[in-house]
Amino acid sequence: MNYEINMxxxxxxxxxxxxxxxxxxxxxxxxxxxxxxxxxSLNTIIWxxxxxxxxxxxxxxxxxxxxxxxxxxxxxxxILNPSNTMKKIFQFSGLSSYxxxxxxKDAIMHARGIVNG
Numbered sequence: 001m002n003y004e005i006n007m008x009x010x011x012x013x014x015x016x017x018x019x020x021x022x023x024x025x026x027x028x029x030x031x032x033x034x035x036x037x038x039x040x041s042l043n044t045i046i047w048x049x050x051x052x053x054x055x056x057x058x059x060x061x062x063x064x065x066x067x068x069x070x071x072x073x074x075x076x077x078x079i080l081n082p083s084n085t086m087k088k089i090f091q092f093s094g095l096s097s098y099x100x101x102x103x104x105k106d107a108i109m110h111a112r113g114i115v116n117g
Contacts, residue, residue, distance in 0.1 A: 003029055010041040012111055014104055017047065020054040026062040033066055043075040044111045048104060050081035060093055067098075078107050 002018040003025070013036060015029070036042050045066055049055075067077045079099045082090060090099055100107055 005032065005036075007036075007042075008108055012044040012046065012108055013042055014046045014048055014108070017049055017052040017055075019052070021052060021059040021062070022054075022056050023058040026058045030062055030065065034069060037066065037069045037073070037075075040073075043070065043073050044078070045070065045075070046078045046080055046104065046107045046111065048080045048107075049083070049086060052083070052086070055086060055089075060089065063095075064093070076111060078111060080104065080107050 004016045004018075006014045006016070008014065013033070015033070017029075033045070047063060063077065063079065069075075070077060077098050079090060079095065081101055082099060087099060090096060100110065
């Protein structure tokens with residue numbers, strides 16, 4: 001499992017997940033993201049799942065947990081480009097309204113309240 005975290009203007013983090021997300025991988029990501037949220041400036045996480053092949057229940061827990069942490073700072077979450085299987089999982093988890101398909105730059109503009117077209 002590989003991942004990248006790119007910060008945009010200290011308030012938006014784009015997290016790209018690659019390969020398979022299981023319990024062991026979520027531990028490392030959880031610690032790093034939680035530290036960043038607790039530092040105070042982060043208010044949006046965009047989870048880019050375009051290259052994620054597999055995610056178990058710990059992946060859902062990872063996203064839900066960070067959503068709870070962001071709620072404390074009126075933050076927001078965008079789940080970008082989940083596979084069709086993952087879309088079903090997120091829908092069953094009540095997260096449909098957080099999903100989006102498209103490019104990272106569009107998700108960043110959406111998070112900033114800028115709507116195109």
